[in-house]
Amino acid sequence: MKIYHPTKKVSLDVPLVSSKSESNRALIIQASATEDIQLDNISMARDTQTMMRLLDSDELTLDVLDAGTTMRFLTAYVTANSRETIMTGTARMQERPIGILVDALRSIGGNIDYMNNEGYPPHKIKSFAQSTDTVNIRGDVSSQYISALLLVAPSLPQGLKIVLEGDVNSKPYIMMTLSLMERFGVEYKWEDNVITVAPQNYKSGAYTIESDWSGASYWYSIVALSDEAEVKIMNLREDSLQGDKAIVEIMEQLGVKSTFEADGVRLTKTGLADKFYYDFTHCPDLAQTIVSLVAALGMEGRMIGLQSLRIKETDRIAALQNEIKKLGLEIEVIGDEEIRVPKGGIKIEGQTIDTYDDHRMAMAFAPLSLLGELDIEEPGVVAKSYPSYWEDLKNAGFVTEGE
Numbered sequence: 001m002k003i004y005h006p007t008k009k010v011s012l013d014v015p016l017v018s019s020k021s022e023s024n025r026a027l028i029i030q031a032s033a034t035e036d037i038q039l040d041n042i043s044m045a046r047d048t049q050t051m052m053r054l055l056d057s058d059e060l061t062l063d064v065l066d067a068g069t070t071m072r073f074l075t076a077y078v079t080a081n082s083r084e085t086i087m088t089g090t091a092r093m094q095e096r097p098i099g100i101l102v103d104a105l106r107s108i109g110g111n112i113d114y115m116n117n118e119g120y121p122p123h124k125i126k127s128f129a130q131s132t133d134t135v136n137i138r139g140d141v142s143s144q145y146i147s148a149l150l151l152v153a154p155s156l157p158q159g160l161k162i163v164l165e166g167d168v169n170s171k172p173y174i175m176m177t178l179s180l181m182e183r184f185g186v187e188y189k190w191e192d193n194v195i196t197v198a199p200q201n202y203k204s205g206a207y208t209i210e211s212d213w214s215g216a217s218y219w220y221s222i223v224a225l226s227d228e229a230e231v232k233i234m235n236l237r238e239d240s241l242q243g244d245k246a247i248v249e250i251m252e253q254l255g256v257k258s259t260f261e262a263d264g265v266r267l268t269k270t271g272l273a274d275k276f277y278y279d280f281t282h283c284p285d286l287a288q289t290i291v292s293l294v295a296a297l298g299m300e301g302r303m304i305g306l307q308s309l310r311i312k313e314t315d316r317i318a319a320l321q322n323e324i325k326k327l328g329l330e331i332e333v334i335g336d337e338e339i340r341v342p343k344g345g346i347k348i349e350g351q352t353i354d355t356y357d358d359h360r361m362a363m364a365f366a367p368l369s370l371l372g373e374l375d376i377e378e379p380g381v382v383a384k385s386y387p388s389y390w391e392d393l394k395n396a397g398f399v400t401e402g403e
Ligand SMILES: O=C(O)C1=C[C@@H](OP(=O)(O)O)[C@@H](O)[C@H](O)C1
Pocket: 020, 021, 022, 069, 141, 142, 143, 144, 147, 169, 170, 173, 284, 285, 308
């Protein structure tokens, strides 16, 4: 799909999609609760729509497609309910590791078999009888395993004591899980590296899902690359549960100031720092937005904490390297966790951007079309988290042609 912006002047009150991360947690809480839980503004993201559909399904096989949280949270949920289930997903999902979560569930009494490759979906949950209240789990591969255990912990007969081993990455996502649990009456204790949740019921309550800060990041990039911008993103909160609100602080270095209003956040253009540096350990989903933006701004940048990018929807480090190279800039990749963007900038002249079945590749590169025409392959990938992305961009003056 070809995309360009004829005026480079962007104006919109963005009706941003709501958060799939908050939605998927709230849906597991709702399904686990015996009392009434009222949820508003549930996300239209495919990952969330898939979660809703599968929570209602009584089929033996649950296919999560490419939704990581749906795979991890449902694996723990069906295990805790001792429900015989086969969990599967797309070819890529079958390459995304789940062994750490399956080992944890086995260690507390889950009977789970792999169907193809050890450590990877598809896997079959056969039964569950809780054998101990303590589980050890490493925190440096994916926080989703820990969130998955936490969400089911109150419903387990013995509750759960989760002992976190080593570094804990994506920590704000664990805090988001705990905050939502707390909102529905669940108490927990986090002391040193141990999180303890006693057996208890989720209590009735209501929650309105916030807009998606990861999705907001593309609008920050759009404002940074525009000539003039009047952009307000609706339904984002200053007291957000989402760690990707870090975009506010990051963009202070990259030319965008945020002002919170009662019903959203207003973005205005400001100056750029000389060089960019940031550690993405706790907000990995912002990395593609920022690496492509820093390259487009012609700035020198150093990004660290990127270790989880290789096991997401695609190998995001390789994908960034390939696509930025097409725009005339070689970024340097150091090991599995660091990218350096050299000063100099890129040239946009109608190149085709491959998206690797990764919504964030499409969404992170589209703002660069403010500098010239781009051709984004498989634009439909955005449906995973932000199905109305292209419509919102068109309403902000972008022009798209073809599919
Ligand atoms: O818990 C969540 O909602 C998520 C956690 C993060 O994954 P990791 O913990 O695997 O980094 C993030 O990348 C993903 O998009 C959503």
